[in-house]
Amino acid sequence: MRNSTRKMTYLQAINEAQREEMHRDERVMMIGEDIAVYGAQALFEEFDEKRLRNAPISEGSFTGVAIGAALTGLRPIVDLTNASFIYLASDQIINQAAKLRFMTGGQLKVPVVIRACSYYGNGTAAQHADRPWPFFMNVPGLKVVAPATATDAKGLLKSAIRDDDPVLMFEEINLWGKREEVPVDEDFLIPIGKADIKREGSDVTIVTIAGCLHASLAAAEALAKDGVEAEVVDLRTLVPFDREAVLTSVAKTGRLVIVDNSHKVGSVASEIAAVVAEEGFDSLRKPIQRVATPSVQIPYNRTLEKQLYPTKERIADAVRAIL
């Protein structure tokens, strides 16, 4: 049991995490629109409907309802489905969830998890294609995770559900289908705040955010053929991010490329670059490179959309530019 694994997709891993935690702790519940449509349908056979709330289209308030429930003994998981809807809930997340414990002098706990998924390549266009993880970076009191593999998704979501503070989990639709062996141990957790070196290397550090891991690993393989060994640091947790892991790797390589699917300006990549420019400056041998999405809205036309996100090629080029 302890070390056994099962092959499953990222989305299955998320639902396994939710299932296991709902069995383990009756305070855990879910709320969201049409949650059955987004993978949770199996849960309806196992759990009381009271713990699976199909919400009206009221993102602002059903997120607030979850926060209110978290203040009073439940441990809700909010499924916002598309990440572009999160702005509607941002007041409740920022002004309530992130502040209530502080404002009450520590009298309250806010154990709520908020899931949101970014969409790609389906022609959903600008109002359904945001990658808003940078938004919540600046808000003290929140934790933000963005796993790139099924194993990390299961382990981080379970840690988030067991955490007593508000945690945002960002997913990407093109990760949902990725399959791998995932630990079945019900107490398998990935700690919040710890990055993972997905590939060791000594020539350059590639810090990857959310789903960019996969293009980054591909770029690293391509670079290896030219004898360039890239270290791929999968951030996994965006807030608080693992500065030690990043700084240690940069101390070793002296070169840093940061890869992020969100728009470049004001991105998580910018924060990492800033921290390294402050704390790791002396080990930096070359300019930092951010590979991100340019400042343009996401178009409906898929040929255009494809060209905007970081690719294996753009990542490898960025590395070559600082060798």
Added chain:
Amino acid sequence: MRNSTRKMTYLQAINEAQREEMHRDERVMMIGEDIAVYGAQALFEEFDEKRLRNAPISEGSFTGVAIGAALTGLRPIVDLTNASFIYLASDQIINQAAKLRFMTGGQLKVPVVIRACSYYGNGTAAQHADRPWPFFMNVPGLKVVAPATATDAKGLLKSAIRDDDPVLMFEEINLWGKREEVPVDEDFLIPIGKADIKREGSDVTIVTIAGCLHASLAAAEALAKDGVEAEVVDLRTLVPFDREAVLTSVAKTGRLVIVDNSHKVGSVASEIAAVVAEEGFDSLRKPIQRVATPSVQIPYNRTLEKQLYPTKERIADAVRAIL
């Protein structure tokens, strides 16, 4: 007339800008809660009430109403009063104002100005004390200004009102009372996107954001006594920010301190640091320093609050750390 000035406060300069533009262009109007209370009362004597809409407490929708009016021939100024309320309007700002022109293939214009003010030192506590300018940095399609002087406030607000794209203007309550000579010329404008060197110097570059200008100038004077000449670059426009001005100054000084009242993580200061670490790396002689507000919510207790924001001393210390 052309070059004559009048002494007025920052808030008076804002109201002058609004008055002049409402006289100049009958499409300009205002919407907000209790706008008469926030300095606009004089306008009620001069203009039709239809152009001064006292809104119900519905930030999300009255901002959307302004956007809808902007799409159909008006040029609204939204006064959100306290910047901590902007999250309620963020969906309309991000998913509508910033995207409508793009999503319609350029058929629409969105000439709307959205004002929001950050509060300090009044014991308003965490839900009334945010400095949310970083929040909108990551959104393509928005322009963001944050003037620090009455002259810049008047000139930038007038430019924002005449601009055909959505512009956010962030103010700070402790700037409202600052008085100086302000040009009275009704066509006096400060261009969006241009920084202003408020003090020349060759030893270190201090980039200041919003109201941090004043503590930064004070720090520069203190440093001058020790023979350290700081160049103070007042960013004025946060998006798109004047990268040329910043990079040119850093090329001259080789040292960069960035001062920002908002929380440090994911701040505008982080973005500037990232850009310089990419584009100005070779001219950097020392680590970049960000002087900002730590990752903690704003407390009611004023003695504690005071200690959180950048001060003349903290800025000077940051400079000395990299001499």
Added chain:
Amino acid sequence: MSLDRPRQLELFSRMLRIRKFEEALIAHHPVGHLSIGQEAAIAGACIALRDDDYVTGTHRSHGHPIGKGADIAPLMAEIFGKKTGICKGLGGSMHLTDTTKGLIGESAIVGGGLPLATGAALSAQTRGTDQVSLCFFGDGAANQGTFGESLNMASIWKLPVIFFCENNGYAVTTSVAKSHGQPDIARRGDGYAIPGVIVDGQDAEAVYEATREAVERARSGGGPTLIEAKTYRFGEHAHSLAIPISYRSDEEINHYKTERDPVTLYRAVLAARGLGADVEAIEADVDRIMDEAVQFARESPEPELQDMLDCMFSNPINYPPRFEGLTEDA
């Protein structure tokens, strides 16, 4: 006054164009949220408007511009993602917007159009025109906070806006019965002192009548109206969307398709009025329009990166920024 014959035929033509436009999509480019089944509600409302009246819509956006009388080819090309599309291929299926017909945006953010339509009405009132604004929204959107906020502002300022709910009974898989405190959205108007009207959304002329009244009230300074058209979507929430659960019965679906098809129903009405020949002429005409539109869309070029950049700002400032790497990619 009721519709004269030419307008009756135009109403039928617009309904049929919505139907045939989406049948053409299913055949040639199957994507999007289809309005099949809701044509009478859409066209019946739009036929009561002038070209210069404003309309906002939803993710289910195809019907609104067609109902308002927009040219078909640029709409088709848009869904094909082409440069000749009404939105240059940037907006797509959820955002078909033709400003020349008064459309000011189809919001794929559910509930997002309510304040925009209210703002357009405020604009007309402030500028002193007699334009009105009509907001299409769904039953699900009525649960978004913008609903109450917008109705309230429209009421206090007596704005010339018609809030038109296409109540098709479901929001994706969530029925009105399970998501609304009570099933009649029109009943929510009273809380804001706004008249709430329920109309049979499958009866084109009934929808026209209800909307005409509301438009007259709005144009004459009488303020907003909330209209709820009870209607039904024949297809799935979105074309080819896999729904793992069953949330409505086949009986229900079949009943609407066989007994309550708005196009069939209105066709019969017109035929009974002796307009059968005109109807057939319209049918032939609409088929031809769709064939030409599909061919136009097929043969049109795709947009380029520069088109995208050109649509970002009205007054670009340091844009596009070189450092973004975009121009290298381009």
Added chain:
Amino acid sequence: MSLDRPRQLELFSRMLRIRKFEEALIAHHPVGHLSIGQEAAIAGACIALRDDDYVTGTHRSHGHPIGKGADIAPLMAEIFGKKTGICKGLGGSMHLTDTTKGLIGESAIVGGGLPLATGAALSAQTRGTDQVSLCFFGDGAANQGTFGESLNMASIWKLPVIFFCENNGYAVTTSVAKSHGQPDIARRGDGYAIPGVIVDGQDAEAVYEATREAVERARSGGGPTLIEAKTYRFGEHAHSLAIPISYRSDEEINHYKTERDPVTLYRAVLAARGLGADVEAIEADVDRIMDEAVQFARESPEPELQDMLDCMFSNPINYPPRFEGLTEDA
């Protein structure tokens, strides 16, 4: 059942504590949004609740914890910004929250408490307790989108929540007449099939009666109620806030102060019932409590930076971060 005498006296005592608490503030630490004039609405509602029932409040937060029976001294110390304050001096005047009395937050974001209270009710229902949740909100808050969203969810899930509107006629300078489609907020309940009740907010026992009924409905699974208490604030929106315009008449203010003072009115009722002596004992007692509270607040220490950091997270991770420079400043 109506209030027995001990509860009547407790009700009066709570009303008087709110009044005297704020008079003590005016005398010794003049800040904040005062509830003077609204004591009957607040205490009358709270007296119908159990200690373990939940309450959310507003920026006008002083009355709610006092009405719910919280100890006075920690509330006073909080407003003085002291470490001994109920929120360690971090929350302040707009956030007086005592969780031991079921309070789960006073939202200074207008309308922000409506979903929180609804969520507390959902929590009670899901956990299978018979607790209820009461949400205090203002007339202005009824125009926030969270109002309709929260009422709707409470209705569809039959949640044990009481939406209690302190309608004092104004939101800062904006009258209900100018900001609401129609003046009765209770009338908005019908759109969600929620009973809407209007009660005289200056009559303590009338408020109690209306709330008791709503609480019984909620506890017995009957779902939510919307109560609108018509009341009045005697002072300015916030103490010592400069308002450049006049938005309500002196006649109106004086009428309420002289004819409709809830404390005076209820005192007379109790006196007429022969409880004059008990009332005087309470008055003496309350004066003493306030004097002690002010002294306690005065003599209490200020919070330190570490207290702040300790209240940020329940499970701190790499917190506080050294690089933030905070610990250097400390």
